[in-house]
Amino acid sequence: MARFNDVADKVLEVNPQSDLSLLQRAYVFSAKVHEGQARLSGEPYLVHPVEVAGILADMRLDEVTVAVGLLHDAVEDTLTTQDEIERLFGEEVAFLVDGLTKIARIEFTSVRERQAENFRKMLLAMSKDIRILLVKLADRLHNMRTLGFMEEDARRRIAQETLDIYAPLAHRLGIHWMKQELEDLAFRALKPAVVAELEEGLRSSRQERERYVEAVISVLSQKLVAAGLRCEVTGRLKDLASIHAKMEARGVGLDEIHDVIAFRVILDGTKEQVYAALGIVHGTWTPVPGRFKDYVALPKPNGYQSLHTTVIGPYGERMEVQIRTEEMHQNAEYGIAAHWSYKEGRVGDDEDAAKFAWLRQLLEWQRELSDPHEFLDTVKVDLFPDEVFVFTPRGDVMNLPKGATPLDFAYAIHSEVGAHCAGARVNGKLVPLRHRLSDGDTVQILTSTSQIPRKDWLEFVVSGRARSKIRHAVRVAEKERSRELGREILERELRRAGLSLSKLLDSGSLDEVARSEVGGVPEDLFSAVGYGTLPPIDVVRKLKPEAAPPAEPVARPRRRRLFGRSPAPSSSGIRVSGQGDVLVRFAGCCAPLPGDEISGFVTRGRGVTIHSKECDKVFALDPERRIDVQWDAEASVPRRVKVRITSVDRPGILAAITKSISSAGLNIDEARVSTSPDQKAISDFDVLVKDVRTLNAVMKEIERIRGVISVERVRA
Numbered sequence: 001m002a003r004f005n006d007v008a009d010k011v012l013e014v015n016p017q018s019d020l021s022l023l024q025r026a027y028v029f030s031a032k033v034h035e036g037q038a039r040l041s042g043e044p045y046l047v048h049p050v051e052v053a054g055i056l057a058d059m060r061l062d063e064v065t066v067a068v069g070l071l072h073d074a075v076e077d078t079l080t081t082q083d084e085i086e087r088l089f090g091e092e093v094a095f096l097v098d099g100l101t102k103i104a105r106i107e108f109t110s111v112r113e114r115q116a117e118n119f120r121k122m123l124l125a126m127s128k129d130i131r132i133l134l135v136k137l138a139d140r141l142h143n144m145r146t147l148g149f150m151e152e153d154a155r156r157r158i159a160q161e162t163l164d165i166y167a168p169l170a171h172r173l174g175i176h177w178m179k180q181e182l183e184d185l186a187f188r189a190l191k192p193a194v195v196a197e198l199e200e201g202l203r204s205s206r207q208e209r210e211r212y213v214e215a216v217i218s219v220l221s222q223k224l225v226a227a228g229l230r231c232e233v234t235g236r237l238k239d240l241a242s243i244h245a246k247m248e249a250r251g252v253g254l255d256e257i258h259d260v261i262a263f264r265v266i267l268d269g270t271k272e273q274v275y276a277a278l279g280i281v282h283g284t285w286t287p288v289p290g291r292f293k294d295y296v297a298l299p300k301p302n303g304y305q306s307l308h309t310t311v312i313g314p315y316g317e318r319m320e321v322q323i324r325t326e327e328m329h330q331n332a333e334y335g336i337a338a339h340w341s342y343k344e345g346r347v348g349d350d351e352d353a354a355k356f357a358w359l360r361q362l363l364e365w366q367r368e369l370s371d372p373h374e375f376l377d378t379v380k381v382d383l384f385p386d387e388v389f390v391f392t393p394r395g396d397v398m399n400l401p402k403g404a405t406p407l408d409f410a411y412a413i414h415s416e417v418g419a420h421c422a423g424a425r426v427n428g429k430l431v432p433l434r435h436r437l438s439d440g441d442t443v444q445i446l447t448s449t450s451q452i453p454r455k456d457w458l459e460f461v462v463s464g465r466a467r468s469k470i471r472h473a474v475r476v477a478e479k480e481r482s483r484e485l486g487r488e489i490l491e492r493e494l495r496r497a498g499l500s501l502s503k504l505l506d507s508g509s510l511d512e513v514a515r516s517e518v519g520g521v522p523e524d525l526f527s528a529v530g531y532g533t534l535p536p537i538d539v540v541r542k543l544k545p546e547a548a549p550p551a552e553p554v555a556r557p558r559r560r561r562l563f564g565r566s567p568a569p570s571s572s573g574i575r576v577s578g579q580g581d582v583l584v585r586f587a588g589c590c591a592p593l594p595g596d597e598i599s600g601f602v603t604r605g606r607g608v609t610i611h612s613k614e615c616d617k618v619f620a621l622d623p624e625r626r627i628d629v630q631w632d633a634e635a636s637v638p639r640r641v642k643v644r645i646t647s648v649d650r651p652g653i654l655a656a657i658t659k660s661i662s663s664a665g666l667n668i669d670e671a672r673v674s675t676s677p678d679q680k681a682i683s684d685f686d687v688l689v690k691d692v693r694t695l696n697a698v699m700k701e702i703e704r705i706r707g708v709i710s711v712e713r714v715r716a
């Protein structure tokens, strides 16, 4: 309870208008739901959420964030439900707690270098409100502080995870002190023997070090003050991890390392005075060439600003000095959190300024992370608007474009997995292949050797990789089909001329024709015929110049074109696999018209038959023979359809109907009129019409004629 009062005081200190009752309710609730639970240290569990709240209060975050610190483990570790949190604490708190619960469920199974960045990005992507991430970091920090109670294995694993994921995130957010502490704690957990040795060494040299620090501070402060600069100079022991790294890098022992101290000058002044102070430092001690860094003029991507220099100190040793203003220091220590907290004594009127500073900061790291994009609002951000992060069943993170489906995932794993993808489970549940994946989903792909890439997959995949692989596979399959089609067409034309394809192939005469006509082998010849770029009769004439043109009325290409030229409009009004001039016939059963949805089928010896997609026959035909067909937008070939008009039997009505049809520009090919037993006139017209829209317009027109009862299109 004492600690909680501290937390509440701190929140109030930052903003006197804070809603303390929210904090109190969160505290009481947390105490209730965690009752009876204990930490490994033996302390009541409640200590943990209160400590996390304390860290957040120290970071000067608002009461909502601090309350979320108190509640962060409630849904994950107790029987509390998300609804309960929302009912008791409102939408905002519930949203944040939900985010934390989701993050808590991520398992960082394979924290290898390759994966670490993806995990970091995933955490950022899942933190739709940046406060979620701040609470998560505070949670991790407290867990690291109490790591000693864990088993050796868990300790190492958590420490490594902290180094790989959380410390870099704190760094990215610009919260320097937290990054330092996390790294230091992780280093202690991972290298206890090294740490013990270092600490022993540092202990024995402490007095000497303190004298040295005092001497430097006194010289430097005097010179700075004499120059009229208001400042504070400090000298701190660097963190153990960086001292160790230096020793390793230079292969030296602790007694040879003089620069274990980092000196820092913090100015109560302007940006210009930072450079004035630098001049004094460089005027007092000789700078080491190449060691000066100006992060004031060129801030780091996370917003960090400071001057860094190394000089040869009073005892001839290397000495590192950082120089910055108070404001730069605040930013360095607290990063984005610095922009968040209310500025002391300036509550209210400065809120807008703070918000803008915060937005600017966000924009800055957005630039570092990915393309800058819009924000939901000042705190709710989607850092990766174009990406989605999902898990493989083994726990690896895959990074896919937003809107990605299980198929995109499958192709990202391997093109063979994509090609044979027959189904998918997301978080254990079967989903359709067009299902859109969300951050944190675990995706499992089901494959089948009989599954092959389908053209309709292109309608929903979003990744370039999946798209190009599917397109390629579909093209190969279509090519295969048109070759088969061409072979059939050619075989039939040859037979009509009394020639046998297999004999011609055996004798090699077809090789010659293939060379001269398409510059290839007979297979290419079949393709050319199948794609309609080479009329089969040309092949026949080559082999048998006296061969007669076919007698049967099929829509035959009239144009001769060489293989490889861009397709000309089709004479049939149909494109097969994107090509014009293919032998096609229209099925009599459904008589499709331009504008109707159609399917094509390769018919043995008769080219491609076009059916309406709704035609019953379509379902009876072999799907293997189906081929992609479209109406040719440029060709306009009138097609014959039957229209039946039922009307009262009165004089002049037939003339009115006929007039309607011809004034629409349609030709009547044939008309039959009969009378039904109930004395109604039934007129059947065969009209030539160029598309379904025109036909529908005319039928509407006829319907309006007085005495007409019904107008219908007749499909046999």
Ligand code: MN
Pocket (backbone or CB within 6 Å): 048, 072, 073, 139
């Ligand atoms: Mn926790």
